[in-house]
Amino acid sequence: MKIPKRFHMPDIPKYIGTTEPNEHVTAYTCAINGNDLADDERESVLLKKFRQTLSKGEMIWYHNLPEYSIDSFSMLVDAFVKAHVGAIKVETQKSDLFNVKQRDDETFREFVSRFQIERMDLPPVTDDWAVQDFTQGLNSRSSITSMELKQNLIEYPVIVWADVHNRYQSKIRVEDDKILRAASVSWYQNRPW
Template sequence: METPLPFGWKPLHLDRYDDTTDPDEHIDLYVTQVNLYTNDDAILLRVFWTSLTGAALAWYTQLPAGSIDNFDTLVRRFTAQYATSRPHHVTSAALASLRQSNDEPLRTFMERFASISVKIQNLNLEVRGKTQAKPYHGHKDKMKVTNDIQFKKAARANKGGRYDFYTPLSAPRVHILEEASNNNLLTLPPPGHSPNNADRSKHCRYHRNHGHTTEECRTLRDRIEELVQAGHLGQYVQR
């Protein structure tokens, strides 16, 4: 028998989710409104479809019968389905790649630097304080933002890849490769050929050949950054 709605129940006042916005924010808004009446798991499950529209509602109606046993399971399925709709979090690497344009006034550049720094979660306060730093009198008075150790590391990681900057990671790329592969986020290419003069002491788990290590692999670095920017592998983003 279907669980009856609580006494005094009224339609929820929130924008219906259509797969284009942050799924985590939608869950928070949904649970907050339902909890005004009840925290019953059965009600959270029963009413959830009313908070969806468009492609998200179609996804929900196509879930196999019996595949959702509680609200926590539904949340996991929902957030995994729409993980790519999560906003891309700005990291300290964005500051490392920030440069003053030739025709950009110094004040405008400083304001741009400040506006980006406040969006970075858990940014070192000393780094954030650089938004008030005095410019050095060098070429076009550009700010000396790359002196911080976080910026130096990010800048070194930028060389030789598709992206202007790379998100700092909290785990070795070989571990991230294994996680991404196990979750079907990344497919390994056919084993690569190792040149006769390749350094046999170096092995790449991505290309499955010799000559460079997994950490040195530029292709893998690009693929991981691509996944991070699509909203995946958030657990490996350095905070």
């Protein structure tokens, strides 16, 4: 089937082989579906115009496809994704959470914040994993607060993340109170009158 004269090729970034191939296919398909095409026209356009979304380097892959080996857009997509599987982002593993460690120069508050951000970026992790990693990640050399909480979590183990959350929140409040008291004493001692 021929491509309809009314078809306008949307502006789609060229695929250069370094990003997730499924994301490229989705962007291309959505852009083509934005045209007013009949179902039979859509399949033909998707199949015939795909090569225009490939960079010069990726065109080599396209031109190396065996002649008459692709009968449908879904076959083309399958071949494309299989050929570019190396570019697919590797999903972060749950065990990556065990790599989150408090640095020597990192405050307790900074570590808690970074740990929570890292935890949100991972697939769901069971509470016992999160508790264990958080405890192991605390650096006793970083601050007194980190040392005290680590000792507390080892001495009085918990299984539920909410318990760890409550303990570190109370440590942060104590730390904040110490900072406020020190600032108040300093202000009182340095007052102008």
